[in-house]
Amino acid sequence: MKRLVLTKDELTAWVRRMTEGVRVFAPVAVGDYDEFRLVDSDQADLIRWSYQNTRLSPKGLFHPQAERMFKFSTSKEDPEWNILKEVPKDFSPRVIVGMRPCDAAALKIMDVNFDTPEYKDPWWVRRREATTIVGLACTSPSSTCFCTSVNSGPFDTKGLDVLLVPLGDGRFLLDVVSERGEELCQQFGPGGKEADSEAIATYEGLKKKAEAALVPIGDLSPLKERDMLEFFNSPIWDEVQFACINCGVCTYLCPTCWCFDIQDEVYESEGCRLRLWDSCMFPLFTLHGSGHNPRAEKLQRVRQRFMHKLKYYVDKYGQGVACVGCGRCVQFCPVNIDIREVIRLMLVQCECAV
Amino acid sequence: MFDYTEKIREIARRLLQEKKVDGIIGFKKGTIPMMNQPVFITSPDRVELLHWDSWCGVNLANYLPKREGRIGIVAKGCDTRSIVVLSQENQVQRDQLYIIGVPCRGMLDRRKVWEVVGSTDVKGIEEGNGKVRVWGNGFDLKLERSELLQNNCVICVHRNPVVFDELVADEVEEQSVDRYGDIRNIEAMSSDEKWNLFQEIFSRCIRCYACRNACPFCYCPQCFVDESRPQWVGKTIDRTDTLTFHLLRAFHMAGRCTDCGACERACPVGIPVRLLTKKLEKDVKELYGYEAGVQLDERPPLDTYKPDDPEDFIK
Amino acid sequence: MNNPYRPYPVVIDDIIVETDDKNLRTYHLKFLNPEDERAFQFLPGQFAEISVPGQGEIPIGIASSPTEKGFLKFTINKVGKVTTYLHNARPGEVIGVRGPLGKPYPWDKLEGSNVVIIGGGFAFTTLRSSLVYMLHPDNRSLFGDITVVYGARNPGLLLYKDELFEWEKRDDVTLHITVDATDDPNWKYNVGFVPAITKEKAPSSENAYAIVCGPPIMIKFTLPVLTDLGFPPDRIITSLEMRMKCGIGMCGRCNIGTEYVCKDGPVFTFEQLSRLPNEY
Amino acid sequence: MAEWEPKILAFLCNWCSYGAADLAGVSRLKQPPNIRIIRIPCSGRMNPKFILQALRKGADGVWVSGCHPGDCHYIEGNYYARRKFALFKNLLEYVGIEPERLHFSWISSAEATKFAAVAKDVVESVKKVGPSSRLIKREAEVE
Structure with a gap:
């Protein structure tokens, strides 16, 4: 062209x-x-x-x-209530x-x-x-x-x-x-x-x-080749998660984080259903009505974010990692959790396993 | 001046070897310039990771609540004040802590560096004799350290740890400054001016809660923003919701905030959130003569009262 | 463009209080538009998002069977904002239903097999759907023996009591009703925990699938019993719960590893779960 | 058009100000009709969230009233409340909520006259600044 x-x-x-x-x-x-x-x-x-x-x-x-999805009337007199x-x-x-x-x-x-x-x-x-x-x-x-x-x-x-x-x-x-x-x-x-x-x-x-x-991180193919549970059960997460304060900076600044919440709001006689960004860093993200939370611990939430980008997405869609290397999370994480380091740790762990 | 790293490692090694503590909370050198990462060291062979420089603005007291065992912690003046508050609130037990106190000449603010160099891409930075050399693509500058201090450090009056088990160096000289100039300026405005100012300030908020989560005092099992019955604050980025969030967050800091600046430092969009907490700090001081985190055996000001507290606003 | 977030409007037609503690109610919902009902084609095991404008949405298993026409049936426990609202709602109120969502039980495999259904407490909803579906005269011959073990803490907490006692009398299904304990001297069914009763009744694993739904503790103790009876993990099926919002695999919260419970589940075999992170 | 009348939400302590409101009514004291009352067990029960919620839901003014210092049914609830009120009132004014919208008083159950007088005072004060426009939760200005 x-x-x-x-x-x-x-x-x-x-x-x-x-x-x-x-x-x-x-x-x-x-x-x-x-x-x-x-x-x-x-x-x-x-x-x-x-x-x-x-x-x-x-x-x-x-x-x-924040995006308004639907509007509705909450007035019972309204035929479209x-x-x-x-x-x-x-x-x-x-x-x-x-x-x-x-x-x-x-x-x-x-x-x-x-x-x-x-x-x-x-x-x-x-x-x-x-x-x-x-x-x-x-x-x-x-x-x-x-x-x-x-x-x-x-x-x-x-x-x-x-x-x-x-x-x-x-x-x-x-x-x-x-x-x-x-x-x-x-x-x-x-x-x-x-x-x-x-x-x-x-x-x-x-x-x-x-x-x-651009400094290469290394060959990422082990992320695809190794079993999900090997990464999931790896000891590296304990170290990775320590500094994390579970804020939403990384997820909100990330160009590939898409998770969202759906919330209803009512203003007197009308209401709105909204879609809002949400973050896997927040405990409420996965809290069940019963009080049970499958990702109640910080370690689980930190692991979820990295595993989602670097393993689950890779396995589910076969199109590589869900990260484009823009560096926003690296730059703005308030406690310097650096996804490049996390990738290196995951790769090193693979090498050791071999 | 900032040769504290060796001393911190030495103390940490000793504490771990003598099994005085189960682990040390400190900093390790960051992966990018002007950032360091909080780290938990449990073995003497890992103490070489510990690091200290002018970019240790994270308040490490944030990592104390709900942590078991005997903990060593590297703490600046403001961090030790936070420990005092946490101790008053029964979130930490003083006798379970070994405080490695760091007399502090102020932490630096990378936003100020970015502003001066006109780029967020700083490739390297080094410091000596009150000067900071910073370089990157198309710049290599020598700056005055004092010009780059975090805003809260500029007006800090407790640079030395208020409680500690050991200091890494001699105490530094405390400053005598007016802490509330900016607050008084706002107080003097009309309601409309104030409203417009804060609408503008909070309009960039993205509700990431970094300010909340960077704070050692935000340890509630469930935050009011997550309460749904009733819902106190909407979750949108609508200005009303954002301001409601910031007002309640700030109010929860009344009489507790030690102005460590961690909230402002963590904000990815540069909101001066301390404008609210400092107003409360000023009022608490003026109305009740209280300064947060200075005396271990004091009650927090909202957990006590005097029969003759000011009440001229009450009919 | 079809908007998968838009619920079908339905009206609450009937509300039945299921349990003595009144915390479980069954709702009969009728579609406002007949074409919506035609579009809502489901199989037992699927769920729907019940949408209460102004309150929110909740994922609930469909308790009615596709063989029951003219309404949908959901049994709802009073837990949070939406469910509390529904417990105070009255027939005639307009709400919404979005679905059907998720994968049903593997009916292609279940057909031609013996089916063992094990349920505990209020997790019996999609199991009821399955049972009604299999017992329908058009379908009964597609399945071999049907065995059901269903238990609750006490008789007052059993769901669908009238139907249960009717099924118990039938000879084309073997139904074991049990309660953890009761002080009712006239209780004529079993007393004991679901895993113990399963062990006692020992349904055969030959050419059989087991569907197990209930509280985690019940599942935990039932699994070894089924294993001992010879059920391999790929023939033990369960349905998982998760916090959900979109229900269509987009909002990102209900994943277990690579699988979204809302879209790839909620039905999984234990063989599938063994390859996934233990995070549910 | 009829003159605008403000909506004012009053949080009244069960043991005193609420009684005073009752007594004022029984005594047929003249008082403005703009006030909606929520009874609270003690002024110490007041949470700043309640005040914000009132403003968010469109109250033009908020009035909190409890027992005189020293007279708290729970001995000291109002002493704690006093500190919270002082700080929160200042904070709201600091971000631009008009001071005329927030009112606090101590009114014992016998002070029906004071109740009526303060009610009048509160309504007049709110009227001066007109309908509330700040902090009201409306449909979000988003996409």
């Missing part, structure tokens, strides 16, 4: 044209960190083309932290500009959960269908990043429709990587010129350099 080179002004102008036809979400600075926000044509030049990671992953654009009605939402076409490849790869990981042969989560599926993703390659990954170790990479295009690569001289290479990306470029012409061999060589060079900057 086609590859173009755009100047920054051309890129901004392209995004501005999009804002006039569809909803556009892009990374902008909010206080002291970056966040994906809806941008209008006046804000196109506020887009941060060199941000590291948004503090919160863009998963919230597809799976919002207690009948749940879907809350109307805007599922019109939209473009997310500037998503990092890891965050886009995370959406693919979550598709497996929300878009299944048996059930389709309507909100997830409709938002995914409505969205075209223009990614932004990572030319200088952070020291907490490890995407290349977990089936992704700084230039990974698997979750993307278009990849933008900052060429380092103020220009961007635009790489159309899907049909959908093609359609976007037809609907909103990006301008620019055809990428010449020099630009493509620069792109290849930047990609190699970025990949080389």
Whole structure:
């Protein structure tokens, strides 16, 4: 598919044209960190083309932290009393500009959960269908990043429709990587010129350099090969869990954590059923009505989080680990529990077992 | 100044070898710059893991409640005050603890470093003579240590442990500072201004409960946020719910908070949650002359009263 | 798009107090729309989310049999917010039902086999469904011998008493009713814990499957009895409970290792469970 | 349009202020109709959660009343309550809840006149700041 080179002004102008036809979400600075926000044509030049990671992953654009599912009347006089009605939402076409490849790869990981042969989560599926993703390659990954170790990479295009690569001289290479990306470029012409061999060589060079900057964790295939119970019963969890304070930082910042809660709220005579992010770190997550809790202990909850990402998901779907190496949990865990260390411990334990 | 690591290891080794304690709660060096990890050392051959530097802001007293056996704990001034409070509340028994006291010149705040260097990707940091050198992609700077202190450390008045079994070094000089300047500024605002300020402050909250869980005093078997009959606070990120959560959380800290800063440090989105706890601290001090975690044999201020407590607000 | 979170509206048609302590009530629910009833095709062993707008949802095993038309039946213990609300509800109230959810008992395997049903306390709901289903004239010939051991702490806590005593009289099913203890001098059935009565009655394991549902302590002591009787782990079937929200394998809380109890279960054999983490 | 009337939730101690309310009624003392009463066993039973819940559910004002210091049926419940009230009232005002919405009083069961007077005072005070808009739990402003 086609590859173009755009100047920054051309890129901004392209995004501005999009804002006039569809909803556009892009990374902008909010206080002291970056966040994906809806941008209008006046804000196109506020887009941060060199941000590291948004503090919160863009998963919230597809799976919002709090989302109204249904509304209902609680008044017995209402003929539609207690009948749940879907809350109307805007599922019109939209473009997310500037998503990092890891965050886009995370959406693919979550598709497996929300878009299944048996059930389709309507909100997830409709938002995914409505969205075209223009990614932004990572030319200088952070020291907490490890995407290349977990089936992704700084230039990974698997979750993307278009990849933008900052060429380092103020220009961007635009790489159309899907049909959908093609359609976007037809609907909103990006301008620019055809990428010449020099630009493509620069792109290849930047990609190699970025990949080389990422420290590999090691060969993760033992995670797949060894038996679930060997990992589950391993002594490593005692050490891993000690520092954990069971907050929800890792799960809420994680681009692949999808767990949610469903809560009803009533406001006088009407009510709302909401879906809210939840976390396997919280004891309430698994507490039975009887008072029994299968994961009552911190160790069990910590183990669940890592086992889910690194073993259960691997075994259940055969698509590798449910981690894209964005490094948010590494950076923001208040007590420095580092998933890279946990992976290493799991791998070392495997080696010992051999 | 921060050559406490060797001394801590030495004490820990001795305590474990002499079987004075079953384990030591301390820090091990973090996997990334400006972070360290709480660790529990139970064997003398593992004491080399113990580490101390300016990034030990986690309050280790948080790991004490419900822990069995004789425990050694590395504790800064604020941590020891937390131990005092936990002891008043019967969550720990002083005689089961061996407190390795750390006179503290203040912990550093990585947010301040990020702000100065303009990036959250710091590749390395080192410290000496009141200066901090920090480097990463495209920067290598020398900063004043005093400029990087955690906000609570800037106004700390108990840098030295208030209870301990052993100190790792000589006591440091205590500072004399005005702790409540920012609180008074807010108090002077109109209701509307105050409301708008706090609406803005808490609008970024993601309800991860890191502030709650980083606190040594949040040990209730069930938190009010998890109560459903009745439900006191909604679980959404609606501003009313978020403020309700923060108000009740802060109120539960009244007369207990030692301003260790663990809550603010843990917040992934940088909410200054201490603005609420410090207000309560100020009121407790002004109304009841009480300072949390200083005297082992005192009763917490909400667990006692004086017949002539101020009541001019009561009709 | 079909929204799997949207419950079918149903009306509470009847409420029956099952036990002397009044903590268990059986609800007969009728679909408001006939097409919803047609869409709700289930087999015994499946469950549904009962949805009370404003209160929440609860996963409850379906106690009626697909052979019983015109209503769904759920027996509900008073435990939390939703169940307490339901215990105070009256016939005529509109609520919702979402389902059927989860996998049923393995009827393809049970057909042609002898079936031993072992139940304790209020875990008899989907077992009742199964029993009614198998005893239906259209189905009875598909199964071999049917043996049931059902116990409760005392006679007042047995579910579906009228039906039980009727079944007990039939000759196409062997029913052993038991209670842990009773001071009723006229009690004419067994006295003893379920594992002990199972051992005493010793149902044959030949060409047989056992379905065991009950409190964990009952299951714990019944398993060795069944093993001694010659039931292999892949022929001992149970149904698990977990805290659930979505019921469709998405919200993430009810997993045991790789398996979501709501979607991949709630029915498991002990052979399957032996390969999963012991976290339920 | 009729003048707006505030809704005020009063938490009254069973042993004193509740009796005073009763006596005020029996004595036919004139008092405003804006107050809904919840009887509590002692002002020491008051939990700050109750006050927040009242505000969240839309009360325009909250009034807590107990026995005079020294007269607590449980000897010292109101002494403990007094400290909690002071701190919580200050905290709510600090985040921008108008001080006119929160009221505390000591009223013995004999003080029917005081009850009526304070009730009037509370209603007037809340009226001054108008309908409550802060901390009311409404449909969440989320997706």
